[in-house]
Amino acid sequence: MPADPLVVGLDFGTLSGRAVVVRVRDGAELGTAVTEYRHGVVDDRLPATAEELPPGWALQVPSDYVDVLRTAVPAALADAGADPRDVIGIGTDFTACTMIPATADGTPLSELPEFAGNPHAYVKLWRHHAAQPQADRINAAARELGEPWLPRYGGLISSEWEFAKALQLFEEAPEVYRAMRHWVEAADWIVWQLTGTYVRNACTAGYKGIHQDGRYPGREFLRALNPGFESFVDEKLDHPIGQLGSLAGKLSTQAAAWTGLPAGIAVAVGNVDAHVTAPAAQAVEPGQMVAIMGTSTCHVMNGADLREVPGMCGVVDGGIVPGLWGYEAGQSGVGDIFGWFVEHCVPASYSDTARAEGLSLHEVLTRLAEQQEIGEHGLVALDWHSGNRSVLVDHELSGVIAGQTLSTRPEHVYRALLEATAFGTRKIIETFEAAGVPVTELIVAGGLTKNQLLMQIYADVTGLPLSVIGSAQGPALGSAIHAAIAAGAYPDVRAAAAAMGSVQRMAYQPVLSNVSAYDELYAEYTALHDYFGRGGNDVLHRLAARRRELATVAKGQN
Ligand SMILES: Nc1ncnc2c1ncn2[C@@H]1O[C@H](COP(=O)(O)OP(=O)(O)O)[C@@H](O)[C@H]1O
Ligand SMILES: O=C(CO)[C@@H](O)[C@@H](O)COP(=O)(O)O
Structure with a gap:
């Protein structure tokens, strides 16, 4: 363990990704860098074909996320004047329910030449709202069948979520759906890129993936939505889930080369930009x-x-x-x-x-x-x-x-x-x-x-x-806090938040x-x-x- 260890927090927002180098003992932010996504939010025309997208669509291009690893992390290390050998862990957060259809090894389908011109093969960003008709049917069927999970979502699930977007994919682009092995949260995909291991995080699995009390919605419910959708959970979604702050894996040699960080350091289970911010505050x-x-x-x-x-x-x-x-x-x-x-x-x-x-x-x-x-x-x-x-x-x-x-x-x-x-x-x-x-x-x-x-x-x-x-980069600091926990520097979120988070209490009075x-x-x-x-x-x-x-x-x- 280095004398004064550091961690890196990475926050993937809607328009850009940000890296922050943070000192483990007190949460001091030593250096930062931001990389704008080259393709931003694709809600007008598909870059590959210039095809016009319908209203409510919002896509992204996964290579933009890898660019953040390649550019923002080394730049943040340089900004901090940090020795990469002092970094003991990396944590990430993402927008939630930004969904990637991927092959068995995690390759996004949009990167396969046969699907490069198909909008459904791209990342569906959290604010892709074109699956509202599917969400309406999911809600109606859940009410009708008395699904026990519905009240956990306030009585309605959103068109932004995993099931609504997947059902849209299944119904509008069956060929893409068939080729997809994993329906992956970008939050987990980026951790997969860093470690070579796919772990679903408890946060998105619970909030966006309807995983409650250890179960997803059952086959009978999925069949009621569309008979061919019955096997969605078993074939495309279900995968081991990691708790927040746990170790997802070790930084792979490839990711070490991208980021300039030492291979083998701790990588925390993925998280969501909102939820990860709570301990930072x-x-x-x-x-x-x-x-x-x-x-x-x-x-x-x-x-x-x-x-x-x-x-x-x-x-x-x-x-x-x-x-x-x-x-x-x-x-x-x-x-x-x-x-x-x-x-x-x-x-x-x-x-x-x-x-x-x-x-x-x-x-x-x-x-x-x-x-x-x-x-x-x-x-x-x-x-x-x-x-x-x-x-x-x-x-x-x-x-x-x-x-x-x-x-x-x-x-x-x-x-x-x-x-x-x-x-x-x-x-x-x-x-x-x-x-x-x-x-x-x-x-x-x-x-x-x-x-x-x-x-x-x-x-x-x-x-x-x-x-x-206290921090202008709350999500990235929150990710750094989770990196410190995953690396074993703190026993739990409470202890790490107390040492590394910061807040200005009662800054505005009514x-x-x-x-x-x-x-x-x-x-x-x-x-x-x-x-x-x-x-x-x-x-x-x-x-x-x-x-x-x-x-x-x-x-x-x-
Ligand atoms: N001074 C300002 N007052 C109100 N809104 C602002 C101001 N400056 C930028 N914005 C809005 O804030 C948003 C960017 O917020 P930010 O937290 O940086 O992004 P993100 O949610 O992607 O992390 C943009 O939608 C922009 O329109
Ligand atoms: O949906 C969630 C959290 O559940 C967010 O990731 C999503 O609203 C995107 O947040 P930002 O506007 O990028 O901060």
């Missing part, structure tokens, strides 16, 4: 809810007891920390919604200001939004531009902005969108509390913590003091007058939420159906 006790706010938001929290929360993403034994029930909820679009607005809805004059002042458009709009009184813009928005992950679990819903007039300006809408996402988080917290899972502390992590106005809005809307994670102003706007949000989302009017579903229909017709004409 020292939030591993029941009641401490962590909101990881980036392109999307995930809410994760441990609980001592098992409860059924309507519309939650899931509750999994050992899903965040071995030995506790891990609860998850989420919002599919948060930073993505602000990003969409900035990119597509702001006149050039704002970009000119941003350029002249060396600011981002987000910063310019935030500064203007900050000058508004609460409610002055006269707007209420619904944060559903990427569908609703909790508590309605419906990706056919879409964004709504009510109250626009000829005086409405981009900064008004921008603020309304910030607020809408805060209202969405409040709805999730209230739903947890009503189901007997009290939220005692809200801790925020992720890229959006840099927006101070947004943070204050969250404190004012939820009425809770906000703690903020302002009483703001809280009551937001109570009123939140009541309007709830009215719109229930009207458009709970059957008051199905207009959003009808519009989604029309969008899909016309896209299919257009595709047929090409």
Whole structure:
């Protein structure tokens, strides 16, 4: 063991992968590097053929992930000025339910020449939402057959998950499905690349793979979805599961060559960007809810007891920390919604200001939004531009902005969108509390913590003091913490989190007058939420159906 050992944490996000070199004894982050994925999110045209993708599709290219191993890890080591021989372990986290169809040896089918032109052979990114019809059928069949696992997922599973995406693959591209031996979480695929061993992680297997009490949904249920799908679990999914923080294997010689790290060091079982962040924020006790706010938001929290929360993403034994029930909820679009607005809805004059002042458009709009009184813009928005992950679990819903007039300006809408996402988080917290899972502390992590106005809005809307994670790279630090545990430097997650995690407690306090102003706007949000989302009017579903229909017709004409 080196005198002052180091670990490497690797965080694979939606757009890029980040490596961080961390000191084991105190969690100090010594060096970091980021590699943008060359192909980013493929949601427009397939790079190999330029084929247009239908609405709701979101793919990725697996070689982009390996590029992160080759470039970000050596760059982070160089940035840290670290001697690779001091590194004792590597841990990884990924977006969840980013799914790779692979052969028996882990080769992604998109890398086989015969499938390079088939969109279904590519990685289906977490926010690929085109399997909603399959998710609807899974939910209907589960209700009808009284499947015992359904309440563990708040009564509805999402189109983002393993079964819905796999059923879409089976039904729309049977030739790809037949050629696939393993339906692999990218979280586990990357560990497979590092070690040469395939281990499923307890987190995604539980939350996204419907693995509960040691079982997956049975053959009878799968047959009810589609007779040919009966053997999906046995033939494509089932595989040994590793607990979080356990050793998945040792770094292979090939991966050592890619990364510049010593072969044979510990590689931790894969993990998810959201869940892995809880120990980095020292939030591993029941009641401490962590909101990881980036392109999307995930809410994760441990609980001592098992409860059924309507519309939650899931509750999994050992899903965040071995030995506790891990609860998850989420919002599919948060930073993505602000990003969409900035990119597509702001006149050039704002970009000119941003350029002249060396600011981002987000910063310019935030500064203007900050000058508004609460409610002055006269707007209420619904944060559903990427569908609703909790508590309605419906990706056919879409964004709504009510109250626009000829005086409405981009900064008004921008603020309304910030607020809408805060209202969405409040709805999730209230739903947890009503189901007997009290939220005692809200801790925020992720890229959006840099927006101070947004943070204050969250404190004012939820009425809770906000703690903020100490690290700007929470998931990567969380992965490093798991690497240290897998390497044997700490006995468990609690001990490692206490030594290596960090949090700034009560960084934002709710302002009483703001809280009551937001109570009123939140009541309007709830009215719109229930009207458009709970059957008051199905207009959003009808519009989604029309969008899909016309896209299919257009595709047929090409
Ligand atoms: N100052 C800002 N205020 C609000 N949103 C921002 C700001 N800067 C970037 N964003 C949004 O934050 C998201 C990126 O968040 P980040 O945490 O870096 O990504 P990821 O979720 O992929 O890890 C993008 O969707 C972008 O539109
Ligand atoms: O789905 C989950 C967690 O369950 C996330 O991986 C997914 O929302 C992606 O998160 P990011 O927006 O990349 O932080």
